[in-house]
Amino acid sequence: MTTQWGIKYAVHIISTHFGDLAARVCECLLRRGPLSKHNIVRFAETPLKQVHVCLLLLIQQNIVQAYIVEDTGGMDDVVKQTTQYMVLFDNIIHRTRFPKFMTVVAQELDKGCTELFQSLLQHGRLTVEKMIQIQESSYGEESVRENLAKLVHAHFVERCPAVEPLLVPPSEEELAAKKRSRSAKVAAEPDIMERVIDAAAPMESKRFLIIRDDITIDSEMADDGSANVGEKRKRSFLASNSELGIKEEVLWRANYEEFLHRFKHNACVEDVRQRVDDSAAIALSAMLESSRRMESKVKSRTSVPVPINAIYEEVMKDEAGRSMTLDDLREYLEHLKCDRGANDSYSIDLKSILELAQNEEVESIVLKRYGEDSHRIFRLLSKADHLLETSKISKMVFVDQKETPNILYKLWKDKYLHMEKVTVVGSQQCEFLLWKVNKSALWKNILDDMYHASLNVSLRVVHEMEQGSELLSLPPEKREGPLLVKLERLRNIKRVLEESLRKLDDSMMLFHDF
Amino acid sequence: MVSDDCKFFHLFKQEMSKRKRPDSTAPAHGLTEHEKTIYDLIKSKQDMGIFSQDIKRETKLLPNIVTKSLKSLLAKNMIKEVQNVQHKARKHYMASDFEPSAEITGGSWYHEGALDKTFIDLVRKTCLSYISSLKIATVEMIYDAIKRSKLFHVECSQEQIAEILRTLELDNQIVEFRSTGCGEFAAIPIRRVCYKIAKKPGPGKEPKVSPMASIPCGICPRISYCSPDGPCTSPLMRSTRAL
Numbered sequence: 001m002t003t004q005w006g007i008k009y010a011v012h013i014i015s016t017h018f019g020d021l022a023a024r025v026c027e028c029l030l031r032r033g034p035l036s037k038h039n040i041v042r043f044a045e046t047p048l049k050q051v052h053v054c055l056l057l058l059i060q061q062n063i064v065q066a067y068i069v070e071d072t073g074g075m076d077d078v079v080k081q082t083t084q085y086m087v088l089f090d091n092i093i094h095r096t097r098f099p100k101f102m103t104v105v106a107q108e109l110d111k112g113c114t115e116l117f118q119s120l121l122q123h124g125r126l127t128v129e130k131m132i133q134i135q136e137s138s139y140g141e142e143s144v145r146e147n148l149a150k151l152v153h154a155h156f157v158e159r160c161p162a163v164e165p166l167l168v169p170p171s172e173e174e175l176a177a178k179k180r181s182r183s184a185k186v187a188a189e190p191d192i193m194e195r196v197i198d199a200a201a202p203m204e205s206k207r208f209l210i211i212r213d214d215i216t217i218d219s220e221m222a223d224d225g226s227a228n229v230g231e232k233r234k235r236s237f238l239a240s241n242s243e244l245g246i247k248e249e250v251l252w253r254a255n256y257e258e259f260l261h262r263f264k265h266n267a268c269v270e271d272v273r274q275r276v277d278d279s280a281a282i283a284l285s286a287m288l289e290s291s292r293r294m295e296s297k298v299k300s301r302t303s304v305p306v307p308i309n310a311i312y313e314e315v316m317k318d319e320a321g322r323s324m325t326l327d328d329l330r331e332y333l334e335h336l337k338c339d340r341g342a343n344d345s346y347s348i349d350l351k352s353i354l355e356l357a358q359n360e361e362v363e364s365i366v367l368k369r370y371g372e373d374s375h376r377i378f379r380l381l382s383k384a385d386h387l388l389e390t391s392k393i394s395k396m397v398f399v400d401q402k403e404t405p406n407i408l409y410k411l412w413k414d415k416y417l418h419m420e421k422v423t424v425v426g427s428q429q430c431e432f433l434l435w436k437v438n439k440s441a442l443w444k445n446i447l448d449d450m451y452h453a454s455l456n457v458s459l460r461v462v463h464e465m466e467q468g469s470e471l472l473s474l475p476p477e478k479r480e481g482p483l484l485v486k487l488e489r490l491r492n493i494k495r496v497l498e499e500s501l502r503k504l505d506d507s508m509m510l511f512h513d514f
Numbered sequence: 515m516v517s518d519d520c521k522f523f524h525l526f527k528q529e530m531s532k533r534k535r536p537d538s539t540a541p542a543h544g545l546t547e548h549e550k551t552i553y554d555l556i557k558s559k560q561d562m563g564i565f566s567q568d569i570k571r572e573t574k575l576l577p578n579i580v581t582k583s584l585k586s587l588l589a590k591n592m593i594k595e596v597q598n599v600q601h602k603a604r605k606h607y608m609a610s611d612f613e614p615s616a617e618i619t620g621g622s623w624y625h626e627g628a629l630d631k632t633f634i635d636l637v638r639k640t641c642l643s644y645i646s647s648l649k650i651a652t653v654e655m656i657y658d659a660i661k662r663s664k665l666f667h668v669e670c671s672q673e674q675i676a677e678i679l680r681t682l683e684l685d686n687q688i689v690e691f692r693s694t695g696c697g698e699f700a701a702i703p704i705r706r707v708c709y710k711i712a713k714k715p716g717p718g719k720e721p722k723v724s725p726m727a728s729i730p731c732g733i734c735p736r737i738s739y740c741s742p743d744g745p746c747t748s749p750l751m752r753s754t755r756a757l
C-alpha cells in the first residue's frame with residue numbers, strides 16, 4: 001500500500017518530467033489501483049485520446065504496466081477480456097535515482113556505454129535499431145552493439161517485460177490459501193502487482209540474452225520446446241491484440257534491480273565500516289561482490305553462501321585488502337557473525353545489518369527532534385521490543401518520574417510509540433500505561449515523512465530555479481558583480497538542496513527497497 | 515548549594531539505615547479516639563505511607579477533624595511527613611517508626627524527591643573512565659574498581675553499576691558485547707557480557723547524522739500540518755530561506 005505522501009511525491013515527479021496531464025493519469029492509477037482505459041477516462045476526467053497518449057508515454061517510460069484479465073462473471077459463458085493498467089510506484093521513484101545509476105555505469109564501463117545507457121534512461125525503452133539510430137552521429141553500428149552487450153553482460157540493461165500479458169486467475173488452492181491467511185486483505189493488493197510483474201517478466205534465461213539476428217530469435221524459441229512454444233503463442237496473441245496498438249518486439253531498458261542490489265550492498269558495507277572498521281568493511285564487500293550475481297531478489301534476507309577462497313580472491317583485488325591474510329579474513333567474518341556452511345562457505349544476515357541501520361536512522365531523528373532523554377527512552381523501548389510500564393521506564397533511563405509521562409505522551413502523539421492502558425482492580429482501581437515501539441507501523445510513518453520531506457525539498461528547488469530564471473538566462477558576459485554573486489548563491493542553493501535529496505533518497509531505499 | 519559531602523551523607527544514611535520494626539507493645543498515650551483511628555491507619559500502611567486525602571476517605575471523618583488530628587500526631591512525633599516523588603505537591607504521611615520505601619522516595623538515585631543528576635553524572639563519568647582504561651570491562655570489573663578506589667562515600671551496588679552502564683549504552687557511549695573468549699576478549703569468560711567505549715568518528719570527521727535529521731523538514735514538529743498548498747509557518751522552514 002503506497003503512503004499518502006508517497007503518492008504526492010510520485011505525482012510531483014511525473015508532473016515535473018512529463019507534465020500535468022500524465023501526472024493526472026498517474027495519480028488516478030495510484031489512488032484507485034489498476035483500471036481499464038475507460039475507467040481512467042472517467043475518474044481522471046480526461047478525454048480518451050489524451051489518456052491513450054499518456055498511457056503510451058507512461059508504458060514507454062516503464063511507469064505503467066498493462067495486463068489482460070479474463071472476466072468470467074455473469075450468466076454468459078463468453079469470457080470477456082479487458083486490459084487493465086497498473087502504475088509501478090517504485091519505477092517512478094527510481095527516476096530520481098538516474099544520476100546515481102549513471103555514476104555506477106560510468107565507474108565500471110566506458111564512455112560509449114555510459115552514453116548509450118543515458119539514452120535508454122531518457123527514452124525508457126529502445127530496440128537495438130533505435131539505439132543505433134540515436135547514436136549514429138557518435139558511434140557506428142558495431143560500437144553500439146558492443147556497448148549494449150557490455151551493459152547487458154553487467155546486468156545494467158535487461159529485456160523489457162511483455163506489453164500486455166494475460167493474468168491467469170489464481171487456482172482454487174491459491175484462493176483457499178489466501179482465505180486461510182490472516183492478512184488476506186492486505187496481501188491481495190501487492191499480490192496482484194507481483195502476479196502481473198511475474199506474468200510480464202521475460203524468462204530468466206532470455207532476460208540478459210542478446211540475439212543478433214531477429215530471424216534467429218524465432219528459430220531459437222522453436223528449438224527450446226513446449227514451454228517456449230507457449231511463450232511464442234502468447235507473444236503472437238499479444239502482438240495482434242495490444243489495446244494501445246503497441247507492437248511486441250525486443251526492447252531493452254535499464255535494469256533497476258541490479259542497481260538496487262549494489263546500493264543495498266554499499267549500504268551494508270558502509271554501516272559495517274562505521275560500526276566496526278575498514279578491514280571488516282573490506283571483508284564484507286568482498287563477500288557480497290562475489291555473491292551478487294547469484295542473488296535472486298533484492299529483498300533476500302541473507303547473502304548467498306560463498307566459499308572463503310572466492311571471498312579471499314575478491315579481497316585481494318582491493319588494494320587496501322592485500323595485507324589481509326586468510327586467517328584475518330576468517331576472524332573478520334566471524335566477528336560479523338557470518339554463518340559458516342558446508343565447504344567452508346560463508347553467508348551473512350543482511351537483514352540484521354539493515355535493521356541496525358534503520359534503528360540508527362530513526363534514533364537519530366528522535367534525538368534531534370525531541371532531545372537526549374527522549375532518545376534514551378526510545379532506544380530502551382526499541383531494544384526491549386515489549387511493553388514497559390511508565391515508572392519502570394523512568395527508573396531504567398534515569399529520567400525524572402514527573403517528566404517521563406510527558407516525554408512518552410509526546411512520542412506517542414507523533415506516532416513513535418504504541419500505548420496500551422491496563423486497569424488493575426483491587427482494593428483500589430489503578431490504571432497503568434504500557435509503552436512499546438511498533439516498528440512495522442513506525443517504519444511506514446518514517447517513510448511517509450521522508451516522502452513528505454523529499455517533496456518539500458523538490459518544491460523548494462523548483463521555486464528557487466523559477467525565482468532565479470532570469471539570472472540563469474543571462475548571457476555569460478553579463479554575469480559580473482552583484483549578479484555573479486547572486487548566481488553563485490543560486491547555484492549553491494541548488495547544490496545543497498539536491499545533495500539533501502540525494503542523501504534522503506539513500507534513507508528512503510533503506511526503508512522501502514532493501 | 516548542597517555540597518557533595520552532604521549528598522553522599524544522605525545517600526549513606528538511606529543505604530545503611532535499617533527499617534525500624536514497629537514497636538507493637540508501645541501504647542498510644544494521650545490520643546483521642548480520632549487520633550488513634552488515624553494513627554492506626556497510617557501505621558498499617560508501613561513504609562508506603564498514605565495521602566491525607568486517602569486518610570479522609572478511609573476514616574470517613576470530617577476534614578477538620580482529620581487535619582487537627584494529623585497536626586497533633588505530628589507534634590507528638592508519632593507520624594512524619596514524607597515527600598512522595600510521584601506526587602510532590604500532595605501531603606504524604608508515615609508512622610515515625612518506618613523509613614519510606616523506594617517507591618515513595620524514588621530509589622537510591624533520588625535526593626529530596628528529585629533525581630540526583632549530579633551524582634548520577636559523576637558515577638557515569640567514573641564508569642566511562644574505567645572502561646576506557648581497561649579497554650574491555652565487565653560489570654564486575656568496574657564494580658570492583660570503584661569499590662577499591664573508595665571514590666564515593668556511599669557504596670554503589672553491582673546492580674546500580676549495571677543500571678548506569680545500561681544508560682551509557684542507551685546513549686551510545688559504550689557498546690555491549692558477549693565475550694568470544696579469544697582475541698581482545700581473551701581475559702573475559704566466554705559469553706560474559708562486557709563493554710567497550712563506542713567507536714568515535716575519526717579525526718576531522720563529524721558524528722554521523724541521519725539525512726532526515728539533517729534537514730529542517732525531517733525534525734520539524736509541524737510536518738504533519740505542512741502541505742504544498744498551505745503556507746508554511748514553521749520557523750525552521752523560514753531559516754532555510756536564508757540559504
